[in-house]
Amino acid sequence: MAAISAAFGLVFDPVVLMTIVFSAMFGLFVGAMPGLTATMATALLVPVTFFMAPVPALGAIVTATSMAIFAGDIPAAMLRMPGTPASAAYADESFAMAKKGQLELALGANLVFSVVGGLIGVGFLIAAAPMLAEIAINFSSFEYFWLACLGLMCAVMIGTGDPVKGFLSLLVGLAVGCIGIDPAAGFPRFTFKNVDLMSGINFIPTMIGVFAISELMRGAVTADQAGKMVQEKVGALFRGIGDVTRRYWKNVIRGSLLGMAIGALPGAGADIAAWVSYALSKKLSKEPEKFGTGHIEGIVDSTSANNAAVGGAWIPALVFGIPGDSITAIVIGVLYMKGMNPGPTVFLQNPQFIYAVFIIFILANLLMLPLGYAAIRGARQILSVPKNILLPVILMFCIVGSFAMTNSPYGIVLMLIFGVFGWFLEEHGIPVAPLILGLVLGEMLEMNFMTSMIKADGSFLAFFSRPIAGTLGVLNIIIWGVLLWRAFSGRRGTMAVLEQVK
Amino acid sequence: MRLSDTLLALLFIAVAGVMIGLTTTFPAFPGQKYGPDLFPRILGTGIIICSLLILLKDRRAPISDRLPALSLDPALRGKRQLISFLLVPGSILFYIFVADWLGFVPTAFIILSGLMLWFGVKVWRALLIAVLMTGLIHWFFGSMMRVPLARGLFMQMIYGG
Numbered sequence: 001m002a003a004i005s006a007a008f009g010l011v012f013d014p015v016v017l018m019t020i021v022f023s024a025m026f027g028l029f030v031g032a033m034p035g036l037t038a039t040m041a042t043a044l045l046v047p048v049t050f051f052m053a054p055v056p057a058l059g060a061i062v063t064a065t066s067m068a069i070f071a072g073d074i075p076a077a078m079l080r081m082p083g084t085p086a087s088a089a090y091a092d093e094s095f096a097m098a099k100k101g102q103l104e105l106a107l108g109a110n111l112v113f114s115v116v117g118g119l120i121g122v123g124f125l126i127a128a129a130p131m132l133a134e135i136a137i138n139f140s141s142f143e144y145f146w147l148a149c150l151g152l153m154c155a156v157m158i159g160t161g162d163p164v165k166g167f168l169s170l171l172v173g174l175a176v177g178c179i180g181i182d183p184a185a186g187f188p189r190f191t192f193k194n195v196d197l198m199s200g201i202n203f204i205p206t207m208i209g210v211f212a213i214s215e216l217m218r219g220a221v222t223a224d225q226a227g228k229m230v231q232e233k234v235g236a237l238f239r240g241i242g243d244v245t246r247r248y249w250k251n252v253i254r255g256s257l258l259g260m261a262i263g264a265l266p267g268a269g270a271d272i273a274a275w276v277s278y279a280l281s282k283k284l285s286k287e288p289e290k291f292g293t294g295h296i297e298g299i300v301d302s303t304s305a306n307n308a309a310v311g312g313a314w315i316p317a318l319v320f321g322i323p324g325d326s327i328t329a330i331v332i333g334v335l336y337m338k339g340m341n342p343g344p345t346v347f348l349q350n351p352q353f354i355y356a357v358f359i360i361f362i363l364a365n366l367l368m369l370p371l372g373y374a375a376i377r378g379a380r381q382i383l384s385v386p387k388n389i390l391l392p393v394i395l396m397f398c399i400v401g402s403f404a405m406t407n408s409p410y411g412i413v414l415m416l417i418f419g420v421f422g423w424f425l426e427e428h429g430i431p432v433a434p435l436i437l438g439l440v441l442g443e444m445l446e447m448n449f450m451t452s453m454i455k456a457d458g459s460f461l462a463f464f465s466r467p468i469a470g471t472l473g474v475l476n477i478i479i480w481g482v483l484l485w486r487a488f489s490g491r492r493g494t495m496a497v498l499e500q501v502k
Numbered sequence: 503m504r505l506s507d508t509l510l511a512l513l514f515i516a517v518a519g520v521m522i523g524l525t526t527t528f529p530a531f532p533g534q535k536y537g538p539d540l541f542p543r544i545l546g547t548g549i550i551i552c553s554l555l556i557l558l559k560d561r562r563a564p565i566s567d568r569l570p571a572l573s574l575d576p577a578l579r580g581k582r583q584l585i586s587f588l589l590v591p592g593s594i595l596f597y598i599f600v601a602d603w604l605g606f607v608p609t610a611f612i613i614l615s616g617l618m619l620w621f622g623v624k625v626w627r628a629l630l631i632a633v634l635m636t637g638l639i640h641w642f643f644g645s646m647m648r649v650p651l652a653r654g655l656f657m658q659m660i661y662g663g
Contacts, residue, residue: 047643048642048647050647051647051648164552164555164556164559165552165556167548167552168514168549168552168553168556171545171548171549171552172514172549174541174545175518175521175542175545175546175549178541178542178545182538182541184531184538185529185531185537185538187528187529187537187538189525189528189538189542190521190524190542213590213591213594216590217587217590217591218577220586220587220589220590220621221577221578221583221586221587223586223621224582224586224620224621224622386623387621388618388621388622388623389618389623389631391617391621392593392613392614392617392618392621393614393631393635395590395593395594395613395617396610396613396614396635396636396639397639399593399594399597399613400610400639400643400649400651403649403651404643404647404649407649407650409598409601409602412594412597412598413598415594416591416594416595416598419590419591419594420591424503427503427504427575428504428505428507428510446541449541450536453534453535453536454534458534458535458536
């Protein structure tokens with residue numbers, strides 16, 4: 001109880017509240033701008049939060065990501081351009097609604113059900129995380145090894161396109177993570193006697209490179225073309241929402257639960273949650289023929305799902321230190337920087353910080369209602385910020401942000417190399433999210449493997465000798481089997497199948 | 503620039519090969535069966551297997567589906583597009599090599615105004631925004647967050663060294 005009241009004290013501090021409001025506006029802006037993603041918003045925030053206390057730092061990330069995932073819906077409905085990948089699943093549908101003259105209803109539903117979905121996701125985070133932490137406290141290096149494996153496998157299995165290419169990306173990420181001092185024996189690997197490389201590949205500049213620089217390079221090609229202007233005037237937003245809620249309240253709950261669960265799976269985030277729940281909604285609907293013609297049912301499901309996924313992704317991140325999506329991959333880096341090493345012990349050592357994160361999550365979702373309303377009203381102004389001004393400014397922020405992480409040009413060099421490399425990979429249909437997960441989890445995987453091997457005196461059977469470890473190990477082997485079967489039978493990932501359903 | 507899947511696979515196989523080759527110089531972990539060379543070797547082998555699968559798939563595909571060994575992304579065909587694209591990494595390189603000597607303020611101003619002018623922002627507008635943004639970033643990161651941004655010639659001139 002003392003921790004909870006301490007958490008309230010930490011959150012309801014003028015500086016923290018100010019940070020939340022500013023990062024909410026930042027998140028809404030980045031989310032609403034097509035081409036700028038929620039992950040990019042987080043990567044750009046980290047250098048700023050680097051110098052803050054833990055609670056405002058985490059609060060800024062929580063708020064900005066929640067807002068960005070909602071705000072992506074605005075240009076999706078108005079311009080048929082999803083502001084973030086998480087809104088791509090139903091961009092066609094909400095644009096079709098707008099063309100039928102139901103723009104207000106589409107945006108109103110996006111706002112209200114994003115808030116509801118977000119709150120349900122947070123509810124489960126609050127309920128599930130401490131419970132899981134109680135179980136996880138008994139975990140040893142064997143369980144953590146299998147968990148890390150499971151996280152990596154999920155990332156490949158759920159991801160888009162060719163599973164072989166996803167796996168390749170993961171292995172490359174793990175290999176990049178090997179650069180630096182080896183975690184078990186302390187031997188410098190692949191450092192070529194370079195002092196900067198001895199410190200390893202700094203994670204934040206790498207993320208800024210992969211997620212922001214590669215995007216800017218793609219965006220630069222069209223930066224000098226004038227953007228589409230929003231013409232529509234937005235009327236009363238909440239008219240008709242009551243009817244939609246009465247008719248589709250089951251969809252809201254179904255979408256939120258599904259989104260939360262997908263968010264909690266390592267490697268799958270809000271975008272996949274939206275695709276899956278849209279597809280499921282169509283499959284279970286009484287009127288599937290209306291989907292794609294501007295029918296609100298699928299939007300209700302998927303707009304709740306992507307916001308619920310934001311909270312769900314924090315469950316494995318906080319409890320096991322395994323990121324639920326690319327945003328929480330960055331969050332884990334921030335947690336380490338702030339001395340709140342993720343894992344079950346964080347619930348014992350710093351419970352007030354964890355409760356503060358929960359409170360901020362709820363606050364951010366409640367704040368979404370008025371601020372999201374304002375963002376929809378001001379959409380014309382937000383969307384008319386020209387790309388040719390935005391792109392150079394973001395580039396400059398990336399450069400300074402990466403520099404700030406290492407206080408030397410090393411950060412900028414890393415950002416440049418991984419920006420070009422990330423662009424190169426995506427050019428060849430190789431997804432970059434597994435690479436980042438590999439980089440984050442690599443050290444944990446190797447450390448736990450080596451520790452286990454030393455404990456077991458080199459016997460591999462020890463990995464199956466504890467009940468939970470054994471179960472996790474068998475689960476891993478099953479997933480391996482599925483992946484191999486897929487690779488050889490030429491079947492594509494879940495996402496490709498879903499796109500066909502659509 | 504786009505490589506065919508065959509070329510891409512060969513590239514990854516070569517990199518993984520070098521990686522495995524380098525692990526032979528790693529010392530053993532005294533008293534243990536496995537040392538720091540184990541993980542890079544497993545990963546290198548995995549990369550080679552994945553690359554071989556990609557290579558096989560590309561070789562088996564009908565010739566009409568295959569990409570030429572080297573091609574340019576259609577979005578980058580056209581001189582202007584290609585220059586716009588290269589300006590992003592180019593600006594970063596410019597910063598890396600020039601900022602220390604020239605100082606943060608002029609370097610950032612050159613990059614911001616240069617890019618905006620290239621992307622077609624009106625001259626007075628581009629210059630004004632470049633000045634404002636340079637000032638803002640310098641104030642926020644340099645003064646508020648105490649990031650040691652490069653001082654260079656610029657600060658030397660203002661503060662006399």
